[in-house]
Amino acid sequence: MTTRRKAVALIGAAALSLATFGCGGGDDSGGGDGKTLRIVQYENPTSAQGQGWQKALEIFKQKHPDVEVKFEQTSFDAARQNAKITLSGNDVPDVVEFNKGNADGGQLAAQGLLEPLTEQVTKYGWDKKVTGGMSAFAKYDEDGYAGSGDWYGIPNIGEYVMFYYNKELFSKAGITTLPTTLDEFEAAMDKLIAAKIIPISSSAATSQGFNQMWVWYSLVSAQANRQQIDDFMFVRQPVDFEAAPWSDGTKKFQEWIDKGYVGDKLGGLSFEQATVNFLSGKAAMLIWNNGEFARIRKDASFDWDYFTLPGANMTMGSSGHLWGVPAKAENKELAYEWIDTTLSPEVQNEIGKLGGLPLAGDASVITDPITKKFTERFNELVQADTLTFYPDYPVPGFLDFIQQHMQAMSNKNETADQYIDTLQKFYDEGKGK
Amino acid sequence: MHALKKHTPMQWVVLGLCGLFAVLMLAPFLLLVLNAFKSGADYSSGGPIAWPKSFTLDAFRDYMSMVDFPRALWNSILISTVVAFAGTGLALISAYAIGIGRVKGSAVILAVLLLATMVPHEALIYPLFYGAQETGTFNTVWSVIIIFTVLQAAFGTYLLSSVMSTVPKELLDAAGIDGAGRWTILWKIILPVLRPTLAVLVVFFFIWTWNEFYIPVVLLADASSQTVPIALSTLRGQHSIDITTLNAGSLLSLLPTLVFFLIFQRTLSHGVTAGSIK
Numbered sequence: 175m176t177t178r179r180k181a182v183a184l185i186g187a188a189a190l191s192l193a194t195f196g197c198g199g200g201d202d203s204g205g206g207d208g209k210t211l212r213i214v215q216y217e218n219p220t221s222a223q224g225q226g227w228q229k230a231l232e233i234f235k236q237k238h239p240d241v242e243v244k245f246e247q248t249s250f251d252a253a254r255q256n257a258k259i260t261l262s263g264n265d266v267p268d269v270v271e272f273n274k275g276n277a278d279g280g281q282l283a284a285q286g287l288l289e290p291l292t293e294q295v296t297k298y299g300w301d302k303k304v305t306g307g308m309s310a311f312a313k314y315d316e317d318g319y320a321g322s323g324d325w326y327g328i329p330n331i332g333e334y335v336m337f338y339y340n341k342e343l344f345s346k347a348g349i350t351t352l353p354t355t356l357d358e359f360e361a362a363m364d365k366l367i368a369a370k371i372i373p374i375s376s377s378a379a380t381s382q383g384f385n386q387m388w389v390w391y392s393l394v395s396a397q398a399n400r401q402q403i404d405d406f407m408f409v410r411q412p413v414d415f416e417a418a419p420w421s422d423g424t425k426k427f428q429e430w431i432d433k434g435y436v437g438d439k440l441g442g443l444s445f446e447q448a449t450v451n452f453l454s455g456k457a458a459m460l461i462w463n464n465g466e467f468a469r470i471r472k473d474a475s476f477d478w479d480y481f482t483l484p485g486a487n488m489t490m491g492s493s494g495h496l497w498g499v500p501a502k503a504e505n506k507e508l509a510y511e512w513i514d515t516t517l518s519p520e521v522q523n524e525i526g527k528l529g530g531l532p533l534a535g536d537a538s539v540i541t542d543p544i545t546k547k548f549t550e551r552f553n554e555l556v557q558a559d560t561l562t563f564y565p566d567y568p569v570p571g572f573l574d575f576i577q578q579h580m581q582a583m584s585n586k587n588e589t590a591d592q593y594i595d596t597l598q599k600f601y602d603e604g605k606g607k
Numbered sequence: 608m609h610a611l612k613k614h615t616p617m618q619w620v621v622l623g624l625c626g627l628f629a630v631l632m633l634a635p636f637l638l639l640v641l642n643a644f645k646s647g648a649d650y651s652s653g654g655p656i657a658w659p660k661s662f663t664l665d666a667f668r669d670y671m672s673m674v675d676f677p678r679a680l681w682n683s684i685l686i687s688t689v690v691a692f693a694g695t696g697l698a699l700i701s702a703y704a705i706g707i708g709r710v711k712g713s714a715v716i717l718a719v720l721l722l723a724t725m726v727p728h729e730a731l732i733y734p735l736f737y738g739a740q741e742t743g744t745f746n747t748v749w750s751v752i753i754i755f756t757v758l759q760a761a762f763g764t765y766l767l768s769s770v771m772s773t774v775p776k777e778l779l780d781a782a783g784i785d786g787a788g789r790w791t792i793l794w795k796i797i798l799p800v801l802r803p804t805l806a807v808l809v810v811f812f813f814i815w816t817w818n819e820f821y822i823p824v825v826l827l828a829d830a831s832s833q834t835v836p837i838a839l840s841t842l843r844g845q846h847s848i849d850i851t852t853l854n855a856g857s858l859l860s861l862l863p864t865l866v867f868f869l870i871f872q873r874t875l876s877h878g879v880t881a882g883s884i885k
Contacts, residue, residue: 214828218844219673246830247673249840256825259732264740273845333846384846446848453651465846473651495845 211508212244215271216253216495222468222530223331223494230521234512241508254278261287266500268509272327274311274496275567276320282498283326284318289499289506291325298514300328303534306559308332308493310408311567320567321408327496328513330522332531333463334482334491334552334561335388338470341477343371343458355485356396363435366458375457376436377443378577378584385448386580387565388461388490389436394423395562396486403488403562409569409605415598421590428590431583440584463491467529467548482551491552491561493533569604639861643667643854650851666855670842673852675830676859679838682827683817684863686748686834690755691813695805697756698763703793705764706771707779717768720761728821739826746829754822759812770804771797810871817864835860 211234217224231245246267254273260266261282272279272288282288295301304312308329315323344362347369353359363373377383395403397419405411415421430436437457445462452460453473460466470478482489497516499509515521517534526535529545531552540546555561566573579596582588614622642655644662653660670676705713735754736745744750774797782792798805820836827833839856842849 216841216844218842218847218849220669221844221847247841248828248830249837249843250845251843252824252837252840256828259736259825260828263736263745265745445846446850450651450654454654455652463846465844469647469651469847473648475648475652 208505208508209240210242210244211238211269211505211512212246212267213269213512214246214248214253214267215269216248216250217271219247222525222528225528226330226521226525226530226532227516229524230512230515230518233518233520234515237515238508238511257282258285258287261500261502264502266502268499268503268505269512270498270500271495272498274320274327274329274493276314276318277567277570277572279311279327279496279498280314280318280320283314283324284316287501288326289501289503291328291499291510294510294513295325295328298510298517300325300514300517303517304329304493306556307561307563308533308556311493311563312496319409321404321410327498328517329493329496329533330516331494331525332491332533332552332556332561333465333494334489334531334555335392335461335463336480336482337374338452338460338462338466338478338480340452340455340458340474341479343455343476347371347458352481353484356483357485359484360435363433367434372437372451372457373435373459374437375448375452375460376440376584377445377448378440378581379442379444380574380577380581382444382446383440383442383448383577383581384445385443385461386436386440386584387576388463389430390424390427390580391562391565392461392483392486392490393426393430394419394565395488395490396483397422398488398562400488400559407563407568413598413601415594415601420597421594424590424594428583431586436584441581464529464531464548464552471529471544480548482555488560488562489555490564491555492563494531569601569606571604572600575600636861639854639858642851643858645851647849647851655850666851667859669849669852670856670859674838674841674856675833676835676838676856678831679833679835680863682748682832683835686751686755686823687813687816689752690759690816691809693752693756694759694763694812695808697760698767698808699793699798699801699805701760701764702767702771703797706768707774707792707797708789713768717765721765724758724762724765732822732825735822736825745826746832748827748832750826751819751823751834754826755812755816755819759815763808763812766808767801767804770801774800806871810867813867814864835863 215227217227219225219228227245231243235241235243250273253271257270257272257278258281261270272282279288283290291300301309309325311320312325312327312329313323314320314326343366347362347365349362349365353362366373374385374389376385376389378386402413402419406413413420437451443451449460449462449466449469451457453470453475455476460470497513499506499513503509519534519536522532522535523539525532526537526549527540527542527545529542529548531549533556535549537546537549537553540549566576579588579593583590583593638655641659642650643666644664645653645659646661646663646665649657649660704710705716710716735750739745739750742750744753778796779792782796787795817834818836819834820840823834824837824840827837839853839860842853842856
């Protein structure tokens with residue numbers, strides 16, 4: 175009989191817990207009352223942008239003391255995978271952070287899951303703060319292609335790709351002046367190789383080994399002009415990959431692999447390992463964006479600095495992730511207020527001081543010299559409108575495709591010509607217009 | 608005579624190989640522990656394999672400040688425990704019907720159940736998402752509990768019904784002659800016989816549910832209902848990873864399953880061999 179009694183007790187306990195938790199879970203915040211604002215974002219709270227948003231939260235709460243703000247943390251991968259499914263649900267956030275590009279933001283916009291923001295952009299003057307190439311991936315047409323159409327997203331910050339370098343290894347190899355042209359840069363790398371130092375720390379694992387892709391696209395960007403990049407990026411005019419800058423850049427890339435400028439055995443390395451190889455002094459340079467700036471500052475045990483690819487016409491870089499307002503959001507007015515707060519001078523300058531490359535910040539308020547120089551270089555690139563975005567944006571599935579071929583080329587299983595051939599086919603089939 | 612002899616060289620070789628194998632199996636875990644106690648600068652300059660210059664708890668402090676770990680831990684424990692017991696209970700009852708009782712087309716039913724456990728979760732996610740919304744369980748742990756109770760029970764039913772078909776028919780007949788009803792046979796005869804197998808199922812269901820990622824990440828959007836693996840994933844950015852914090856977080860997330868395993872270790876090893884000797 176004890177077994178039965180136990181079973182009854184268990185069922186009773188289960189029913190009880192069901193009842194109590196059922197109440198807790200079932201509450202409905204009955205939105206649309208302008209009393210709550212739910213924000214879902216995925217920035218690391220310790221990053222410059224994350225800390226800027228903490229400031230934005232303070233300001234927002236001061237302005238709207240009667241509003242309950244829910245500031246929720248998710249991950250980039252989760253947000254990217256689930257954006258479509260969560261935004262089509264009943265219980266959607268009021269503001270979401272989302273990834274730019276035709277495959278992500280473009281799809282959300284085209285499926286009507288995001289609210290067009292064009293009216294708010296003029297009302298709040300956001301287009302004065304987010305300008306030129308920085309606004310390209312904020313706008314999507316009715317088919318979800320970036321570069322034109324209504325505004326759907328508002329970026330806060332930008333990013334660009336640079337070469338971090340180890341000053342000690344440079345002087346050890348006898349490099350006294352920084353290269354200013356591509357030829358000088360290659361000569362410097364020859365000196366490093368002669369001194370038995372790997373010039374550039376790179377990686378080409380199909381998952382997370384992005385460095386080689388950035389080397390390749392930096393070399394393409396180096397010889398490109400705005401028209402060529404925009405045709406490719408926004409699928410405007412047919413792209414001939416057999417012609418400049420694509421073929422030249424890709425051939426140069428193969429040359430760099432063959433000469434050992436990027437090291438070898440890259441097929442299994444991720445960007446994290448490439449960063450460690452640079453920070454531990456195994457390689458003289460690291461190609462990466464501002465994502466590791468704060469870490470290199472904190473962790474490097476040697477004297478370092480950085481430059482963008484010498485003698486390049488254009489440089490890899492783009493706007494950051496975007497704020498969007500879901501079409502089903504219930505407190506849209508508060509959502510617009512929130513976006514405007516994150517673009518306010520207080521928040522933007524806070525992000526800038528921490529090295530976060532704000533789009534509407536004032537570089538002159540930055541006191542730290544390294545951060546100031548780093549921000550000013552970014553502002554130069556934005557003003558000259560020479561940022562070329564990331565190469566995987568135009569076509570769905572492009573990232574995996576490029577990564578596979580970067581790995582094959584790095585392992586010397588594929589030549590530049592073979593890569594260009596398949597690239598042409600993949601792009602033409604995938605672009606869909 | 609052989610038993611009295613001292614260890615032969617061959618035995619030492621085997622022992623050495625076993626030790627080597629154990630170190631190899633433990634290596635990933637040791638690496639995790641090693642890097643969880645390193646400082647960021649130490650990791651960056653020495654890489655993952657180097658011995659730490661000094662041990663620090665910074666990574667744990669960072670992890671705790673970034674993630675509401677106690678909350679995630681509670682959610683994970685609640686979900687995994689309820690699923691483990693409810694799933695096993697459900698599997699026991701349905702397997703009784705299929706394995707002992709006479710159900711027409713039981714093979715087909717089992718095939719369908721097995722199929723349910725083999726279908727990738729991605730294929731199920733839309734119906735589950737809309738189902739959770741309609742029932743108001745979206746963003747609460749109950750959506751995940753219900754789904755995994757059913758999914759795990761499907762596998763459990765398949766397993767238990769085949770184990771039950773090995774229970775000697777004479778035993779059941781004898782019980783029937785003694786006047787035992789179906790309910791009594793289940794509780795007083797089948798349950799004691801299957802107890803070790805059931806214990807193994809509970810442990811497996813707990814660990815499997817603990818490690819689930821895809822369905823929880825879709826259904827538990829809100830930070831308040833996140834599980835440990837989801838909380839862990841929030842540490843990864845697009846272009847930056849904080850490795851030491853990630854290691855510290857992984858270590859903390861591992862501990863509960865480790866404790867659970869140690870507690871149930873005996874039932875586990877019992878259960879694995881349970882069917883082998885009659």
